[in-house]
Amino acid sequence: MADLSLSPTALTLSDQNPVDAKVDALVVGTHPTADGVAVVGADLPPALVDELVRLAKPLGLAGAADEVRTLPAGAACAADLLVLTGLGATGADGTFDTEALRRAAGAAMRSLAGSSTVAVALPSTSVADVAAIAEGALLGAYTYTRYRSTASSKVRRSDDGAPGTDVSRPPAAVEVVTPLADDADAEAAVERAAILAAAVHGARDLVNAAPNDLFPAAFADAAKAAVKGTGIKVTVLDDKQLVAGGYGGLVGVGQGSTRGPRLVKVAYTPPKPASKVAIVGKGITFDSGGISLKPGPGMEAMKSDMSGAAAVLHTVVAAARLGLPVAVTGWLCLAENMPSGSAQRPSDVLTMRGGTTVEVLNTDAEGRLVMADGLVAATEEEPDVVLDIATLTGAQMVALGRRVSAVMGDEAVRGEVTAAAAATGEQFWPMPLPDELRATLKSKVADLANIGERWGGMLIAGVFLREFVGSTPWAHLDIAGPAFNEKSAFGYTPAGGTGVGVRTLLGLIEARAAR
Known part of the structure; x- marks a missing residue:
């Protein structure tokens, strides 16, 4: 686990099936293909992937970098929300470079200010991938509120005017879902990511x-x-x-x-x-x-x-x-x-x-x-x-x-x-x-x-x-x-x-x- 004293967002690694993660939001990736848009995320049920691909066109999804869409997760996931974050095009070898992973994780986290718990299930086949996802998530989990004078200025109100989500607060806990969750080098990468993000913040x-x-x-x-x-x-x-x-x-x-x-x-x-x-x-x-x-x-x-x-x-x-x-x-x-x-x-x-x-x-x-x-x-x-x-x-x-x-x-x-x-x-x-x-x-x-x-x-x-x-x-x-x-x-x-x-x-x- 990252040093919690360095950031308001705690980040951990997990190898659980992402659809079982009991979190406010589950983040998966999208990217463009010759036929439209592909959805990528570790161990996602094929039926869920097929449904998301089908919805891509009516949702206006292209899988481009910085493209984020949030949907109700439905019965397919334990999470409340499903967040689709664009990775951009794959490289010649069919994988994503670390900056694409870093940026996609960060864009998703920016959209989730006010959520308490988040699971990020982006492709991670190496320690470098895990490091990039962790860095992006923590770098994206940044808000600056020093000069906000009242709580109401930080709250997104619901349609009936009642207080709603505190949009000034970054997610409190993030799980990076990866098959490398028990890898010592991956754990060290998360510790470094916490120190790095604290320095940038x-x-x-x-x-x-x-x-x-x-x-x-x-x-x-x-x-x-x-x-x-x-x-x-x-x-x-x-x-x-x-x-x-x-x-x-x-x-x-x-x-x-x-x-x-x-x-x-x-x-x-x-x-x-x-x-x-x-x-x-x-x-x-x-x-x-x-x-x-x-x-x-x-x-x-x-x-x-x-x-x-x-x-x-x-x-x-x-x-x-x-x-x-x-x-x-x-x-x-x-x-x-x-x-x-x-x-x-x-x-x-x-x-x-x-x-x-x-x-x-x-x-x-x-x-x-x-x-x-x-x-x-x-x-x-x-x-x-x-x-x-x-x-x-x-x-x-x-x-x-x-x-x-x-x-x-x-x-x-x-x-x-x-x-x-x-x-x-x-x-x-x-x-x-x-x-x-x-x-x-x-x-x-x-x-x-x-x-x-x-x-x-x-x-x-x-x-x-x-x-x-x-x-x-x-x-x-x-x-x-x-x-x-x-x-x-x-x-x-x-x-x-x-x-x-x-x-x-x-x-x-x-x-x-x-x-």
């Missing part, structure tokens, strides 16, 4: 928090709370310490706010680590653009500009909970970028940690300034590799859209990131850092300018950051679009904060642990 919660509640000092307090019981050491540098330490980027960006910046170090150090990994996260708790003020439309989403720092914090926590034999140090670069009489101005010159001077030509290109300080601090400790993750540029969305993140940097490290992303179900696309773009960052008065030419803005930001890593192997992850879902929920991804990056970063650390 923790990052989502931070991203979804209102910026009047989550400012730099409050984020630092949240980090202290998140690491309790893990053995992770937390160090917080406040305004005065940042000035004394020469962290010009953090000080410059944060000086326009009444709520000063922080640099938070969270360090997990197991005995005799196989590798030392440093992760730096952008933590702009609200980005108004500063003096270079952003336009009003869409500014509310700028509470998500700390998504990188949220991912870093909870990746370190997950690594510690898994007991991985890799030292992982996270650096949370926290500031609030506000316009005021004390805010930094275009044409100000900052001296970064390490002595590099930067002319600020646009105060809305602030993320790279705080990240530069964090990268220098991280590399001073001589890790084997340093990764940074940030909602850094709007150009990332222009290039890759809302669901695909970018990765730049040293080829070997970039390859580690894309491999980890592919293994864990996140989408990261490798991008170049052309040397000729460095010339666009020339300043007439300082070592660097904080912006270059318009074209290739995502790459130019990466070239800027490269100036602060020295010879340390490095990769930069730009998650500007995927970090905050402003559209409808899909698969296991909710609207709002997504927690993107946690799975990829943790997967990379696990891969290093397995070397």
